[in-house]
Amino acid sequence: LGSMASIAVSYGEDGPVFCGLNSDGSHLVSCFGADASVVYGVPLSIPFIGLTAGDGFACGLLLDTNQPYCWGSNSYVKIGVPQPMVEGAMYSELSAGDNHLCALRTSVKGIDDANAETSVIDCWGYNMTATHIVTGAVSAISAGSVFNCGLFARNRTVFCWGDETVSGVIGLAPRNVRLQSIGAGGYHVCGVLENAQVFCWGRSLEMQQMSTSSTIDEGDVNIVPMDAMVSVVGGRFHACGIRSLDHQVACWGFTLQKSTLAPKGLRLYALVAGDYFTCGLPAETSLKPICWGHSGPLALPVAVSPGICVSDSCSRGYYKYANHGEVGSSKACKHANSRLCLPCSVGCPGDSYESSPCNATADRVCQFDCSRCASDDCMSFCLSQKQNKNHKFMAFQLRIFVAEIVFAIILVFSVTVIVCLYVRHKLRCCRQCSKNELRLAKSTSYSFRKDNMKIQPDVDDLKIRRAQEFSYEELEQATGGFSEDSQVGKGSFSCVFKGVLRDGTVVAVKRAIKASDVKKRSKEFHTELDLLSRLNHAHLLNLLGYCDDGSERLLVYEFMAHGSLYQHLHGTDPNLKKRLNWARRVTIAVQAARGIEYLHGYACPPVIHRDIKSSNILIDEEHNARVADFGLSILGPADSGAPLSELPAGTLGYLDPEYYRLHYLTTKSDVYSFGVVLLEILSGRKAIDMQFEEGNIVEWAVPLIKAGDFYAILDPVLSRPSDLEALKKIAAIACKCVRMRAKDRPSMDKVTTALERALALLMGSPCIEQPILPTEVVLGSSRMHKKVSHWSSNQSCSENELADGDDHRIEYRAPSWITFPSVTSSQRRKSSASEADMDGRTTTDGRNVGSSIGDGLRSLEEEISPSSPQENLYLQHNF
Numbered sequence: 112l113g114s115m116a117s118i119a120v121s122y123g124e125d126g127p128v129f130c131g132l133n134s135d136g137s138h139l140v141s142c143f144g145a146d147a148s149v150v151y152g153v154p155l156s157i158p159f160i161g162l163t164a165g166d167g168f169a170c171g172l173l174l175d176t177n178q179p180y181c182w183g184s185n186s187y188v189k190i191g192v193p194q195p196m197v198e199g200a201m202y203s204e205l206s207a208g209d210n211h212l213c214a215l216r217t218s219v220k221g222i223d224d225a226n227a228e229t230s231v232i233d234c235w236g237y238n239m240t241a242t243h244i245v246t247g248a249v250s251a252i253s254a255g256s257v258f259n260c261g262l263f264a265r266n267r268t269v270f271c272w273g274d275e276t277v278s279g280v281i282g283l284a285p286r287n288v289r290l291q292s293i294g295a296g297g298y299h300v301c302g303v304l305e306n307a308q309v310f311c312w313g314r315s316l317e318m319q320q321m322s323t324s325s326t327i328d329e330g331d332v333n334i335v336p337m338d339a340m341v342s343v344v345g346g347r348f349h350a351c352g353i354r355s356l357d358h359q360v361a362c363w364g365f366t367l368q369k370s371t372l373a374p375k376g377l378r379l380y381a382l383v384a385g386d387y388f389t390c391g392l393p394a395e396t397s398l399k400p401i402c403w404g405h406s407g408p409l410a411l412p413v414a415v416s417p418g419i420c421v422s423d424s425c426s427r428g429y430y431k432y433a434n435h436g437e438v439g440s441s442k443a444c445k446h447a448n449s450r451l452c453l454p455c456s457v458g459c460p461g462d463s464y465e466s467s468p469c470n471a472t473a474d475r476v477c478q479f480d481c482s483r484c485a486s487d488d489c490m491s492f493c494l495s496q497k498q499n500k501n502h503k504f505m506a507f508q509l510r511i512f513v514a515e516i517v518f519a520i521i522l523v524f525s526v527t528v529i530v531c532l533y534v535r536h537k538l539r540c541c542r543q544c545s546k547n548e549l550r551l552a553k554s555t556s557y558s559f560r561k562d563n564m565k566i567q568p569d570v571d572d573l574k575i576r577r578a579q580e581f582s583y584e585e586l587e588q589a590t591g592g593f594s595e596d597s598q599v600g601k602g603s604f605s606c607v608f609k610g611v612l613r614d615g616t617v618v619a620v621k622r623a624i625k626a627s628d629v630k631k632r633s634k635e636f637h638t639e640l641d642l643l644s645r646l647n648h649a650h651l652l653n654l655l656g657y658c659d660d661g662s663e664r665l666l667v668y669e670f671m672a673h674g675s676l677y678q679h680l681h682g683t684d685p686n687l688k689k690r691l692n693w694a695r696r697v698t699i700a701v702q703a704a705r706g707i708e709y710l711h712g713y714a715c716p717p718v719i720h721r722d723i724k725s726s727n728i729l730i731d732e733e734h735n736a737r738v739a740d741f742g743l744s745i746l747g748p749a750d751s752g753a754p755l756s757e758l759p760a761g762t763l764g765y766l767d768p769e770y771y772r773l774h775y776l777t778t779k780s781d782v783y784s785f786g787v788v789l790l791e792i793l794s795g796r797k798a799i800d801m802q803f804e805e806g807n808i809v810e811w812a813v814p815l816i817k818a819g820d821f822y823a824i825l826d827p828v829l830s831r832p833s834d835l836e837a838l839k840k841i842a843a844i845a846c847k848c849v850r851m852r853a854k855d856r857p858s859m860d861k862v863t864t865a866l867e868r869a870l871a872l873l874m875g876s877p878c879i880e881q882p883i884l885p886t887e888v889v890l891g892s893s894r895m896h897k898k899v900s901h902w903s904s905n906q907s908c909s910e911n912e913l914a915d916g917d918d919h920r921i922e923y924r925a926p927s928w929i930t931f932p933s934v935t936s937s938q939r940r941k942s943s944a945s946e947a948d949m950d951g952r953t954t955t956d957g958r959n960v961g962s963s964i965g966d967g968l969r970s971l972e973e974e975i976s977p978s979s980p981q982e983n984l985y986l987q988h989n990f
């Protein structure tokens with residue numbers, strides 16, 4: 112029944128069969144249902160343009176010849192090409208009734224085809240076989256059970272023909288009603304008016320055979336829904352249409368009991384009706400038809416085309432179907448120039464609005480307006496939207512939360528890294544100072560060197576540091592009015608007094624001699640004040656405070672109970688010199704070396720002391736050495752660049768000859784002075800002692816050492832240790848330190864390392880004098896090793912004890928300089944390639960166990976020589 116479409120339903124005694132053109136663009140037919148003659152009679156390999164079906168048969172319009180072709184079983188319709196067929200006739204429309212088939216010709220052979228206003232319709236079957244010539248262009252035909260109707264293309268009016276007696280439809284056809292489309296049913300016809308309303312006519316109610324059946328539900332097919340429709344189809348006694356608004360199906364008329372109902376809420380592309388059976392094609396990507404009504408398959412497994420392919424472009428109100436969803440199929444039509452047009456939906460449901468209009472390729476889209484929901488669909492949609500939003504919000508919140516955590520982790524990590532790098536950077540030698548520090552260093556250095564008039568310290572700056580400001584009265588009172596009794600020493604420009612502050616702290620107060628050069632005094636005062644308040648190391652003399660009171664400039668230090676190294680070595684008390692045995696002397700050397708090493712390597716920018724001498728190496732209550740007197744000190748080049756050009760200053764006998772002659776000042780000048788101190792320690796001689804023929808200690812000692820007469824330089828006051836290896840090493844270090852060319856001298860870190868090894872070697876000798884252990888380098892503290900304190904305070908080891916110290920060896924603890932606990936030491940150790948590590952002479956407790964005397968000097972040379980080519984290069988470049 113009805114008009115040609117991409118889907119068709121046959122009916123009859125054997126039940127309904129659904130046939131449809133495959134959606135893959137092949138135009139081949141698939142049929143499903145109970146009637147075997149239709150299902151199995153389908154020409155599987157013949158492509159069709161469109162389909163129609165009647166009682167027990169189905170027909171299609173051949174794609175290649177545009178002729179009808181039928182299959183199934185009907186005694187009135189010839190299976191195959193209906194006969195008689197006009198040779199060469201071609202058709203554009205097909206429609207099948209119960210027992211007949213009609214087709215609308217496209218080319219009219221043998222008839223006056225010059226007249227374009229003439230249409231020819233050929234019909235075959237029961238009482239229908241005839242050719243109908245119709246005046247006027249016919250755009251569509253639709254077959255009822257025993258009748259047919261056509262629609263004129265121009266005026267859109269309908270005309271019908273067939274068995275009026277049986278159908279009673281023909282006479283009822285409206286004459287002047289303009290229709291967009293028609294759909295004939297059993298005994299009625301429905302048409303879509305121009306305003307999209309549906310109009311039906313016929314006499315279904317009066318069907319005698321049906322009125323006797325108890326299985327019929329009442330319903331008048333002529334009472335149509337008010338909804339606007341895009342298309343309509345007719346069954347035996349019912350009709351169905353696709354609503355313009357939402358493309359959902361609406362059915363009306365008689366329905367057999369036990370029929371399944373038309374689906375609700377389902378958008379459809381196409382509809383087709385048999386007698387009591389209707390099928391629709393859901394507008395879903397699967398394109399699988401569903402059917403309802405009486406008997407027959409309800410869900411079909413084949414994807415079918417949603418419409419017929421046409422060669423004309425889609426007219427207004429239609430959009431071109433694009434087969435997006437079908438897997439493996441890119442187009443719905445076989446011919447490249449044909450297309451499939453689907454009717455646009457019109458308007459949107461009350462609680463929605465048109466979010467995009469129908470265009471050439473897509474139907475219009477309606478969106479629910481959640482502010483005026485009326486339907487359940489709208490409500491559930493809005494609810495799900497809300498939940499979605501909530502979910503999205505939650506997901507968004509979660510993302511933010513995760514991002515925050517990640518950010519926090521990154522922040523903490525970055526801060527940690529920055530802090531670590533900063534600390535490392537600060538601990539490193541000044542070669543890696545930041546540019547700002549370099550600038551600061553340069554400016555500070557400049558002000559010390561050039562600006563002799565700069566006498567006013569930045570008090571705020573000092574407050575930030577650790578120096579405390581004292582009043583003159585307070586210090587005067589502490590030192591008993593700077594009495595002679597309290598004076599503990601005298602330098603070129605200052606006297607040093609012992610004092611006791613109000614809180615009981617014993618201090619040394621350095622007071623400038625008034626008669627001395629005011630500018631020089633002032634400069635040294637500020638240099639010392641500035642430097643000492645910056646520096647902090649266990650082996651540097653701590654500045655406690657200052658007094659800058661008009662003409663009085665005083666510096667307050669920790670009091671060093673045992674005076675200076677000079678006093679011990681060259682003082683009037685010979686016992687003092689004796690008590691300073693080898694272990695104590697070397698320990699003092701190591702500690703002083705550490706202090707100087709700190710100034711060179713770890714102060715930032717580096718500090719060149721310029722006045723290293725035995726009188727500036729003080730000894731505290733616990734016999735720890737402290738480097739003092741920074742009055743001449745200068746801030747060195749932070750970037751290890753060219754040496755400073757400085758007028759020589761310092762003390763005769765300790766002065767670096769290169770610095771003295773060329774005015775080139777580097778940290779190696781301090782190394783030279785320290786070398787002199789080492790020679791003083793070994794020999795007990797002053798740096799310059801005119802009572803000897805060779806008054807200069809360097810000129811006297813170095814040739815002797817080089818000549819192998821090392822014993823000749825050893826202090827005769829002390830007896831020689833049984834193992835001289837350590838002292839030999841120290842002599843070799845001293846020789847290196849006092850080399851003429853600064854660049855040939857070792858850096859202080861190498862000197863310190865070599866001295867530490869020498870000390871360890873010395874401690875490993877039969878004499879087990881417990882050394883004055885160095886304090887740990889903990890800034891601002893001078894912690895003593897407990898055990899060491901015990902030993903150092905209770906034992907007064909004499910030279911004689913050196914010979915029988917084996918027993919004590921087990922008591923020997925790895926001296927703290929071996930496991931020097933500061934970062935700086937470990938860094939230093941890294942930079943000085945450990946000879947001991949290389950030759951395996953280090954015990955597990957860190958002591959060097961010594962080597963043969965014969966290679967002592969050579970190994971010392973190696974020990975303090977640059978450990979790597981890069982280091983060598985660095986030394987050469989910088990010094």
Ligand SMILES: Nc1ncnc2c1ncn2[C@@H]1O[C@H](COP(=O)(O)OP(=O)(O)OP(=O)(O)O)[C@@H](O)[C@H]1O
Pocket residue numbers: 599600601602603604605606607619621652668669670671672674675678722726727729739740
């Ligand atoms: N903090 C101190 N505790 C104990 N004695 C000290 C202290 N500071 C200095 N002395 C003693 O005072 C002496 C003089 O020290 P000062 O630094 O003024 O001069 P110097 O370094 O010996 O000579 P110059 O000033 O010519 O370089 C030192 O040699 C030392 O014996």
